[in-house]
Amino acid sequence: MVKEDLLYTETHEWIKIDGKVATVGITDYAQKELGDIVYVELPEVDNELSAGDVLATVEAVKAVEEIYMPIDGIVVEVNEQLDDASDLMNSNPYDDGWIAKFEIASEDELEGLLDANEYKKLIGE
Amino acid sequence: MVKRTPFYNIHKKLKAKIIPFAGFEMPIQYPYGIVHEHRKVRESVGMFDLSHMGEFIVRGPNALDFLQKTTVNDVSELDVGQVQYSNMCYADGGIVDDLLVYRDEDYYYLVVNASNIDKDYDWLHSNLIEGVTLDDVSDETALIGVQGSQSEAVVQKLMNDNLSELKYYHFIHTEIDGTPVMLSRTGYTGEDGFEIYFTALDYAEEIWEKVAEAGQEFAIEPIGLGARDTLRLEMKYPLYGNDIDKDTNPLEAGLRWVVKFDKGDFIGKEALEKVKAEKIQRKLVPFVMDGKGIPRPHYKIFNDGQEIGEVRSGTMSPSLGIGIGTGYVHRNFMKSGTQIEIEIRDKMYPATIIKPPFYKEGTVKSN
Structure with a gap:
């Protein structure tokens, strides 16, 4: 499932824009590929990250995957619920399974992200 | 060339996630996922396609001497119908592979890791002695594992032999619906369980379905290699x-x-x-x-x-x-x-x- 109102990356993160703040998570396709997610290493609030930096590390039973910062920004909030319930990323990847919110450094960078149609094409849906 | 087991189409139908493993296209997990599959085996019963494993037959008057030389456990302790866990080692003590040795009436049957089939065959062959033949029957052999506390109840429904008498690390020759199979009480999960070997590959899908049907009342499910690994590691x-x-x-x-x-x-x-x-x-x-x-x-x-x-x-x-x-x-x-x-x-x-x-x-x- 791909949600229409979100932006996407080629590395399977989704981004929701709300003014100056972006929320990021992994797509339904990504959670299915990973399987049962059993642990998430979250970033620290106030961390200033550049596009491509490791934002979080997600561990499934048999795999470890890094989640990348889609654009430059400063982390303002992390989803601490995932500490005890990382399976929310499997059951609800676009809502309760969000990973972090960050303040967007430059809105120009958003143009480099994929829209829903482009992402669907990428995953062959 | 990547190989497929006789159950490949069944895995596809069951919507397994299939990955290349040891030269085979194998199911790593089915839609419910590794944690669910793992619990299924711990709580009741699951079935596995293990046909990627390797099987060799060792025959001849000097078969025992040959296996005493090439494996580290004492094969002479084995009775007919008994299975032994062993290792093969290089001269420097490093491990060639770990394996099961089955003693049958007039031959020994070795079960080796899928990733080592060619290496093991070559190594055994290079150490072959007079009066022994070694045959790799891996490609002609299908293997279904049934593991979990309910496994005896499931497998018992498929045959008349009294399985409560089949001891751990022992095997019998029997039939499932007219197809000859070798059945051992062995496994790699820490639960009670059985491994069913057979060479009638044309009937492989039917036998899978028979096991699945017998397991229905215990809600048996297929288990992939992912849960096989977490189950074995917990032991x-x-x-x-x-x-x-x-x-x-x-x-x-x-x-x-x-x-x-x-x-x-x-x-x-x-x-x-x-x-x-x-x-x-x-x-x-x-x-x-x-x-x-x-x-x-x-x-x-x-x-x-x-x-x-x-x-x-x-x-x-x-x-x-x-x-x-x-x-x-x-x-x-x-x-x-x-x-x-x-x-x-x-x-x-x-x-x-x-x-x-x-x-x-x-x-x-x-x-």
Whole structure:
């Protein structure tokens, strides 16, 4: 499932824009590929990250995957619920399974992200 | 060329996630996922396609002598209808493979790891003696595992033989719906269980369906290689390529009980006697994370800031809900209760060495 109102990356993160703040998570396709997610290493609030930096590390039973910062920004909030319930990323990847919110450094960078149609094409849906 | 087992189309139909493994296209998991599959086997029963495993037949008047020379356990202790866990070692004591040896009436049947079939065959062949023939029947053999506390009830429905009399690590020849099969009470999960070998590949799908049908009342489900690995690791059963390989020996791998020094000569004996005399330098130990963190192969193990070893297997334990692993540590640190740290992404996470197994509630009928 791909949600229409979100932006996407080629590395399977989704981004929701709300003014100056972006929320990021992994797509339904990504959670299915990973399987049962059993642990998430979250970033620290106030961390200033550049596009491509490791934002979080997600561990499934048999795999470890890094989640990348889609654009430059400063982390303002992390989803601490995932500490005890990382399976929310499997059951609800676009809502309760969000990973972090960050303040967007430059809105120009958003143009480099994929829209829903482009992402669907990428995953062959 | 990647091979497919006779159950490939069934896995497709069941919507398995299929990955290349040891030269085969194998199901790593089915739609409910590894944790669900793992619990299924721990709580009731699951079925596995293990047809990728390798099978060799050793025949001839000198078959026993040959296996005494090429395996480290004492094959002469085996009765007809009995199975033995063993290792094959190189002259330097390094492990060629771990395997099962079945003693039948006029031949021995070896079951080896899928990833080692060609290597094992070549190695055995190069050590062949007069009066012995060695046949690789892997491609003609299908293998279904049925594992879990309800496995006897499931398999019993398929045959008349009284399975309550089939002991752990023993086997019989029987039939499922007219198809000859070899059935052993063996497994790699820590639960009671059976392995069903047969060569009538044209009937493979039918036999799978028969087992599935027999298991219906226990809600049997197919189990992929992912859960097979978490199940075996919770028991600290070694996996070739992770826990053991050509650069490890059975003594440091915790497989001392498999090596029978008093049975006469065998390949690797001299080297292993030297290891025994000089005391092992490192040991494969099981450890549990004290809190967060999941160990993975090749992570470094520390004690008080000093590097003492390397992780070989690691996962989140579905039964314990915590990270577990195995690793070789220097002999000064191998005692259970020893506090260690695992380096995960440049951070240290505390862990404790334990006594095996990790999961102690298994229904496996060891004796």
